[in-house]
Amino acid sequence: MKDCIMAAFKICLTDNISNDAVKLLQRKGFAAELVETLPEAELAKVIGEYDAMAIRSATKITLAVLENSGRLKIIVRGGVGIDNIDVAAATAKNVAVANTPGANTIATAELTFGLMLAMARNIATGYVSLSAGEWDRALFRGVELAGKTLGLLGFGRIGREVAKRAQAFGMTVLAFDPYLPEDVFKKIGVKQVNLEAIWTAADFISLHLPVTDETKRIINQDAIEKMKSGVRLINAARGGLIDDVALAEALDAGKVAGIALDVYPSEPPAPDYPLLNKKGVLHVPHLGASSFEAQGKVASEIATVIADFLNYGSGNSIVNLKEIKV
Numbered sequence: 001m002k003d004c005i006m007a008a009f010k011i012c013l014t015d016n017i018s019n020d021a022v023k024l025l026q027r028k029g030f031a032a033e034l035v036e037t038l039p040e041a042e043l044a045k046v047i048g049e050y051d052a053m054a055i056r057s058a059t060k061i062t063l064a065v066l067e068n069s070g071r072l073k074i075i076v077r078g079g080v081g082i083d084n085i086d087v088a089a090a091t092a093k094n095v096a097v098a099n100t101p102g103a104n105t106i107a108t109a110e111l112t113f114g115l116m117l118a119m120a121r122n123i124a125t126g127y128v129s130l131s132a133g134e135w136d137r138a139l140f141r142g143v144e145l146a147g148k149t150l151g152l153l154g155f156g157r158i159g160r161e162v163a164k165r166a167q168a169f170g171m172t173v174l175a176f177d178p179y180l181p182e183d184v185f186k187k188i189g190v191k192q193v194n195l196e197a198i199w200t201a202a203d204f205i206s207l208h209l210p211v212t213d214e215t216k217r218i219i220n221q222d223a224i225e226k227m228k229s230g231v232r233l234i235n236a237a238r239g240g241l242i243d244d245v246a247l248a249e250a251l252d253a254g255k256v257a258g259i260a261l262d263v264y265p266s267e268p269p270a271p272d273y274p275l276l277n278k279k280g281v282l283h284v285p286h287l288g289a290s291s292f293e294a295q296g297k298v299a300s301e302i303a304t305v306i307a308d309f310l311n312y313g314s315g316n317s318i319v320n321l322k323e324i325k326v
Contacts, residue, residue, distance in 0.1 A: 015056035109161035146170035151202030
């Protein structure tokens with residue numbers, strides 16, 4: 001009887017989620033399929049045909065998409081952030097919303113640290129110069145990480161992994177996260193501070209926050225004015241955390257020495273994006289979770305979350321479990 005129930009469940013996976021997730025769900029008896037990323041209007045027409053949907057960052061689950069939610073029971077975001085899902089609208093439709101918070105942690109932390117190193121030592125620009133037949137070592141003189149202060153905005157899983165790597169390089173680490181108790185910071189030797197302390201003390205600032213009303217454009221003109229001259233910033237979290245125009249102006253003025261970006265307000269960034277193709281800015285195309293290992297972990301976690309919820313009505317990573325009827 002249980003196999004018959006499971007076979008009746010139809011699962012949609014999109015946004016280039018690894019086919020491993022499909023195979024894992026099929027082995028569990030579910031009817032799972034991969035589909036291409038759909039525009040909002042098309043997604044709204046078909047979402048009600050599925051019992052579960054798994055997405056990454058490209059698909060937007062809006063109020064309009066959920067208007068005809070049909071048989072939909074759960075949406076799983078492969079990754080940490082759920083800001084591309086209207087959780088309130090899903091809850092109103094009695095649809096569970098979940099993420100896979102542990103899957104991307106190491107991949108994103110390592111990319112963040114790679115961006116910091118590449119920016120500090122001008123690795124990308126040095127490569128471009130040498131590939132063009134030039135040889136100008138003095139032009140690409142950089143700075144060392146040892147002895148510098150790293151300020152982390154957000155001290156969740158990814159922030160903590162970045163802190164460990166920074167400490168191994170001899171950096172002092174400060175972190176701002178008002179939602180965590182002091183012992184979380186003390187456990188790995190990081191000092192918990194307020195934003196003012198980050199602005200005035202940090203040589204490098206790395207962002208590890210979701211976009212909320214409180215955090216949107218947290219890097220703005222007022223904050224930049226309080227920062228140390230020559231500060232360098234890394235954003236591998238969300239594009240909406242920074243004021244692009246203010247940062248571009250600060251870069252031109254020499255207040256900010258460098259910026260490394262993995263995320264953008266819209267993806268891909270528009271041709272007139274203020275920080276695109278700008279000297280002093282290192283760009284990569286949202287590679288935070290793009291490791292073979294991370295994709296495998298995401299696939300495994302997605303399959304587990306969906307199976308546990310559809311079979312048992314449970315799940316540790318469901319963010320609105322208390323607000324829905326299972």
